[in-house]
Amino acid sequence: MHRVAVTGVGVKSPAGTTADAAHARLLSGRSTARHLPQLVGAGLKVTFGCPVDFDPDAYFPRHRQRHLDRPTQLACAAADDAVADAGLPHGAERTGVYVGTGGGHTALSAAMGALPLPKVPVATVPMTMPNATAARISIRHGLRGPALTFATACASGAVAIGEAMMAIRYGRIDRAVAGAFDSMLTPFAVTAFSSIGALSRRGEAPELASRPFDDDRDGFVLGEAAAFLVLERLDDARARGAAIYGEVAGYATAADAGHIVKPLEDGAVAAATMRAALDDAGLRPEAIGHVNAHATATQFNDRAEALALARCFPGGTPPVTANKGVTGHLLGAGGAVEAVMALRCAAEGLVPPTANHTAGNPEIDVVHGAPRRIDRAPVLSNSFGFGGHNAGLVLDPL
The missing domain is CATH 3.40.47.10 (Thiolase/Chalcone synthase)
Known part of the structure; x- marks a missing residue:
């Protein structure tokens, strides 16, 4: 069995779009929740969430952005950062892509479903395929190992990382880009979660709404994010002199x-x-x-x-x-x-x-x-x- 090291990370989260920024915000203990125009404008009961302040122009040409929904943009950007952080070469052999998601492209599918049929875009199928994001990451980095998608709701990210670790541990692959994404801060998704009583209703003070383990908790605040790790055999990482964050x-x-x-x-x-x-x-x-x-x-x-x-x-x-x-x-x-x-x-x-x-x-x-x-x-x-x-x-x- 091989031990599995973490040699690269990429984060696009409400707390920050780098691991350093996100870590600093967590240590501050300050919430990122705020009212969002798309929810306020829809007249919803819950009008706040935790968004990512993200500039897609830093990662994608404008003409490409039309064919990438926001979840895929966040995921590809986080994976790009992780790959660069690890110094992983393009087309690295025996390298897999392990992607988790709870909602996938639900928000885009809902938007497309509301369009008159003649106006459905030609790129709808490749944009809304459940495996689309794993495929995009594989294509962007020339990774021809397994490109797999895991959907276990809010456990998806941990499952994707764990399954990638197991594949490396037992020699099926040498390394992996593993992580997860979700972006569902839309009126459709917020209404769906609100209807089952899952969301906090503390609209008068969004920054105080998410209260883990607190006696006064009343539901979660919806956020969006993507994060990826580069995992590889520990002996390989040491042999190439890679910076090692730790071990799964x-x-x-x-x-x-x-x-x-x-x-x-x-x-x-x-x-x-x-x-x-x-x-x-x-x-x-x-x-x-x-x-x-x-x-x-x-x-x-x-x-x-x-x-x-x-x-x-x-x-x-x-x-x-x-x-x-x-x-x-x-x-x-x-x-x-x-x-x-x-x-x-x-x-x-x-x-x-x-x-x-x-x-x-x-x-x-x-x-x-x-x-x-x-x-x-x-x-x-x-x-x-x-x-x-x-x-x-x-x-x-x-």
Whole structure:
């Protein structure tokens, strides 16, 4: 088996469009939520979210942008940054593309579906294919290994990274560009999430709306993002003198087999998934320096995750942080953005505060108010999705 190193990262998130900027915003504990013109203009009940401030002109010629929807633009840009950061050559052999997404091109498909049939653009099919983004990344970088798309709702990013790691570990490929994207800040998607009661209604103060693990939480704030990592065999990375951010040391995924949108209330499968990820990394619970929680700021999800963490760490949890207080819920992209941030925080030994958390879930040690200094140690990153999808990654800063 091969150990798997992280040698490149790229981030396009509400917290920042580089890993450095996003990390600094997380440490500040300041939310990125704000009212959005496209939601205000549609007269919705929920008119705020966490957008990415992104200039596509820096990555794509204007004539190409017409054939790339916003999710694909964010994803390709983040993948470009990761590839450049790793110094990966164009056409690298035995290199795969592993892409996760929760919503894919749903927003574009909805917009196209509202058009009169004679006005449907000729590029509709290649733009809305579920595999389109993985294909675009493969084409842009000449990567002829497997180009795969994973759709496990909000666990998609973690699953894509984990599956890429496994393929490298067992010799099927030598390296991969792995990550996830989602961009659904549209009236259609916001209405859909609002209709099932998933979104916060704190429109009078959007920056206070996302409250992970807090007693006063009332739902998540929708965001958008993309993040990608370059993964490769650790011995190859060392041989070529690559900068190494750390190692993807463990991965596990499992299904609740319960409800389509609610997690199991006792967190039993989530806890088992965390333990399996630790076992895969060959680590005991006490070796984990901190946890980057999924923590959407919904009542059911946060309560189930808190119970799952208490089950996984019966001697007391390590410090727990939740990025969604700053970034909002990034859907399928969340696990990828959080993996990048979790590894960065583990390497620096500094856990970001959970924005807007004041009190709640006493069975876990939620970091809030200010960053907390810890020893450099591996981190567990959790991702859970509608459909009962659970995924855990263990990342080691080495």
